[in-house]
Amino acid sequence: MAKTGPEGLITALDIGSSKVSALIAQKGDGGELVVLGTGQRESRGVRRGYIADMVATEAAVREAVEQAERIAGTNIEDVWVSFSAGGLVSDILKLEVDLGGHRVEQGDVDDLLKAGRDAIDPSGRMVLHAQPTRYTLDGLGGVKRPLGLHADRLGVDIHVVATDGSPVRNLDLCVRSAHLEVRSIIAAPVATGLACLSEEERELGVALVEIGAGVTNVSVFREGVLASLASIGMGAADITDDIASAFGTRRAQAERMKCFHGSANMSPRDHHEMIDVAPVSHEGGAEGSRITRAQLNTVIRARLERLMGEVQRELKRLDFADPVGRQLVLTGGGAELRGIADYAQQALGCTVRVGRPRGLSALPDAHSGPAFATLAGLAAFAASDPVDLRSIEPSRGQTVVRQKGPAIFGRLMAAFKANY
Template identity: 60%
Template sequence: MRRPQPPAADKLVAALDIGSSKISAMIAEPDAEGRLKILGTGQRESRGVKRGFIADMDKTEIAIREAVEQAERIAGTSIDEVFVGFSAGGLVSTLANVELPVGGRRITDADIEGLLDEGKESIDPEGRMILHALPALYTIDGMNGVKQPRGLHAERLAVDIHVIAADPAPVKNLDLCVRSAHLGVEAIIASPVAAGQACLSDEERELGVALVELGAGVTNVSVFAGGMLVGLKSIPMGGGDITDDIAAAFGARRTEAERIKCFYGSAMTSPRDNHDMIELAPIAGGQEGVEANRITRAQLVTVIRQRLEHLIAQVEAALKDLGFSGPFGRQIVITGGGADLKAIADYAQGVLGRAVRVGRPAMPGLPEAHGGPAFSTLAGLAQFAASDALDLSAGFSTAGSETKPGGGLVSRLIATFRTQY
C-alpha cells in the first residue's frame, strides 16, 4: 500500500504534461508546509500525440527531452523522475465500498489499515490498469462524510474508494515514451485528477461541480461531489478541431488558423463582426500571384460556433449520463487550452443553462505564460505530487514492468547527441 508523504523541503517535484498540442514540464521545490516554489518550466510543440494517444514514439520522445531540458536549464538543476499526466480517452471511474465491524470500541490506526487493505483486495481491475484508488470519506454506523474516524467509537466502519482505471496499451505507450527519454516515471496521474487539484476549490468539490477540460484533441468531462471525483467521460474532440475547421474553411495553414483563432476568434457574436476584416496567409502563400485571403470576423465566428455547438452538445450529453442535474448540477468549470477562446464561458452558460467559469491554476509563483487554463493539468500534477494524498493503486499491474528504466540527465544528453549526429 502506498502512503505518500509530503516531499521533504529539499526534494524536487517534477511534472510532465503530454498533450495533443504541447508537451510541458515543471520543476518545483516544496517547503516544509508543502507549498511549491516554481524553479523552472519548459514547453515544446507536441508532434507525435493524437487525441491524447502516442502516435509517433520518436517525435514525442524528442519533444519530452527538449521540454524537460528547458525546465532544467531555467531551474539550474536536473531531474531523474517525473509525475506524468494521462489525458487520453478510455478512462473509467468506479466506486468501491467496503465495511468492517468494530464492535463499539474506539477506532484505531490498525482498524483503518485493515479497512483499506480489505478495500484494496476488493478492487477488480477487469483487465484495465489502475491509475488511482483514492479513499474518500468514511462512514461510521451509517453516518456519512467522516474525514478522520480515528479515536471515534463505532459498531461498523466503512469507506468509499474511488477507482480510476485505463486501457493498458495507451498507458504503457506513454510510460515507454517517457522512459525512452531517459526519465523515470514516479506515477501516471489521470488528467481530471490533476486539473481538479489545480483549479477547483475544496468547497466546490464538496458541494458538487463539473470540470470540462477542453484539450486540443480530447475533452474530458468529470464530476466532483463530496470532495472526490465521482465520474468522468471523454469526448474525442477539442480545440484542435476548431483550428482544423478554420484551416479547411479558409484554405489556410494550421499555424495560421490557430493564430487567427487566438487573436480574433470568439464564441459570441457582436455587431461589429461584419465590419472587422482579418487577413490570413493562404496555404500556397509565397507563390507568385497568390494573394492573402481577407475574411470578416463574422465568418470566422460562424465557423467556430458550428464546431462549438457540436462539442457543447456532447458535453451536455456527458453531464446527463454522469447524473449532473438538478440542485446538484449547478456549477461548471471549463479549463484546458480551449478555455482560452474568448467568451467561451458565456457561450457555454447560455447553452447549458448553468453557471460557468473559466478555471485557471491556483498556484502562486506560476510564470505568466503558464498561468492560463492550458496549464491547469501541469500545475495540478505538481500539486498532486507534493500532497499527502493516500493512493492504494500501488501493487496493481504497472506500466513500467516491461520498459527500460530512466537514466537521468547524462543519458538524455547522450541520446540527444546520437540523434543529432
C-alpha cells in the same frame, strides 16, 4: 552547468495533443509550492491524447524537461505524468468491517485498507488511482479521521480510476526512453480538479470541462472526489482545422486567426472588421484573401455548437442535468478562446467560469492560464502525498462486507502488476 536537484523537488510533465509542458517545483517553508522552472515544446506524435509517434514524443519530452532544468538550474530524475486520453473509468467502492463497538485503532484502519486493496477488480483494465477518500462509522459518512472513535462498523469509500493498459504503457515507455523515471501516471481530470476547483466546490458538486486540443474531458465531482467522467473526441484543434479548411489557409495561420481575432460571441462590428488570410502556398502566384471577423466567428461557433451539444449529452448521462445549483468550470487550452464562458453558459444553461491554476508561487504568467491547469494540478497532487492502496500489502483472512461498488472492479494488483 545544472546541478543535481535537492531533496523535495517535484517535476510535473503534461503530454498533450498540442504541447508538452514541464514544471519543476519545491515545497517552501510554509508548505507552499514554489515554481523553480518551466518548459514547453510543441507536441509531436500525440493524437487525441494517445501516443502515435514514440520517437517524436520522446524528443518533445526531452526538450521540455531540459528547458525547465535550465531555468531551475538543477537536474531532475523522476516525473509525475498526466494521462488525458479517453477510456478512463471512475467510481467509488464502499467497504465495511465489523468492529464490535470498540474504539477504532490504527490496526483496524490498516486491515480495512488492505481488504479494500483486495476487493478491487479492474477486469483487465489498468488502475491509475485507488485512494481512500473518507470513512464511515455505523453508516455515518464524511468521517476523515476515525481513530479513537467507537463504532460497531467501520467503513471506507475508495476512489478508483482505471483505463485501458496499452495507452498507459506507451506513455510510460515514452517518458522512460527520455531517461526519466515515472513516479506515477495521474488521470488528467484528477489533477486538473485539484488546480482549478476549491475543496468546497468539489464537496457541493461541480462539472469540470477540460477542452484540450484533441480531447474534451467532462468530469463530475461530488462529495469531494471525482465521481464520474467521460471523454469526447473533439477539441480546440478541430476549430483550427475548420478555419483552415473554410478559408483555404495553413493550420498555423488558422490557429493565429483563432487566437488573435476569434471569439465565441458575435457583435455588429464583426461585419466591418477585416482579416487578412494567407494562402496555403504562394506557388503559382497565389494570393491571400480577406474575410470579415463575422465570417471567422461563424465557423468557430459552428464547431462550438457541436462540442457543447456533446458536452450536454455527457452531463445528462453523468447525472448532472439538474438545472438547480449547477456549476460548471471550463479549462484547457480551448477555454482561452475569447467569450467561451458566456457562450457555454447560454448553451448549457448553468453558471460557467473559466478555471485557472491556483496554489503555486512564482508561476510564470505564460503558464498561468487554463491551458496549464493540469500541469499545476500534477504538482499539487504530488505535494499532497496521497495514500494509494496499490502500495499496501495484501490482507490475509480479513472479513469485509462490500456494500456497493462498480462491477468492473474486484481484484487489484495482480492485473496491475501484469500490465504495468
